[in-house]
Amino acid sequence: MKKNFWFLGLLLSLVFTACETELDDSSIKYRKRLVVNSFVNSDDLFSVHVSNTIPMSDTVYPDPIENATVIVNDGSQDYTLTYNLGLSKYLANFKPVAGKQYTVRVSAVDFVSAEGTMTLPNKLNSPKSTWQDQTGFDENGFETGTLTCYIADPRDERNYYEINLYRFDDFTQEWLIMQPNTTDPFLNQNAAKTDLGGLLIDDRTFNGGNRKFDFITSFGSAGNAYKYLVEVRSLSDEYYRYLQSLANYRKTSGLFSDPTPIYSNITNGRGICAGASIQRDTIQ
């Protein structure tokens, strides 16, 4: 009988053992392409980061390409960007304007030229965010507060938002991102989380309306000063897709899941050309 159990055990272990084999990778060809990352907002100068794709075997980060030609067209005029060594980016001498479409063209020696287009979303005109102390208790009996942010959503268009919450740290004297804690069913069911710790939403349930979002702040989360920063970014369609795919890319794991490629709107290259209009409210 004992022998039979050993045999059964061996059989079951063979059944449930996954085997790994080396596969022929000769059909997989690495393509060296330009990587153009241009994420702009109306508060900062137009900037473009240019690098290239690297083979799978490389473990060192690719260096920025410093000798590329980067041209930005705003629909009426071409602007040639100059390389800023300190920032490792190509900088323009103008700030992007909300509602305008921009085309970024990048060419470099040994690379096929790459191109991307984006439109900067209009600025939000939402009511200022607020914070209220002593609005509830956590599971340990400590008092919690409520941080409220508002989105005044423009009518008749699909809009995308990223909400980032920060608290001021007394010790390090810097803003630290807070993980959003909310009981809002819309956020809990529909919002995707970004790498940074923000929330990504679209306006399909409140198109054209004013939407209020409440977040719970834990006891003492903002030190003695109780200083919070609420950042609502109105994202371009491309940037929303990019962040969504990045969130899905990070989530993908396991034996039976398919990898998720990251969204790119760069023709003949990789990366993203997108923009956001940012509304920041500081509460203290």
Added chain:
Amino acid sequence: MSYTYSKTERTFEYINDGEPFYYRWDRPHQFKMQFTWQAQTWLTINMSAMFMSGNVYTVPTGQYLTTDNKLVYDFTSKNNYRMPNYKRFDIGFTKEIKPYYNRGYREFWGLQVYNAFGFMNPINARWDVNTSGKLTLIGTTPFVFIPSGFYRLEF
């Protein structure tokens, strides 16, 4: 015995830059054989063999930096890698219990072994460093062979 040639593609606006790509379970060539042998009135032996093209999977071809300075995989296209050919041989038997009794119902039991030869049919592929330190593509085959048994009552 059967042979099938098929081609399945998908096209979505926001996937694979809007270009058509092979469906995950696309297998252009499928050759299948089925053999059933009634060895005795109470014993049936069945075997099946199949040889098919491998399905497709998305394998990274390079890496690049994101806007937040993190390295991510670059995929030239969706489902860009054809897995190795799929091979499988199944064998089993069905035995009738008390075949010569007229009881108004019939009972059977049997055993089957799925992929009896233990062919490796990986379902996914990932890059990993092998024992000699070289970056290689590794395929994972879960459940190499699966034995099973059954009991059937016919009335």
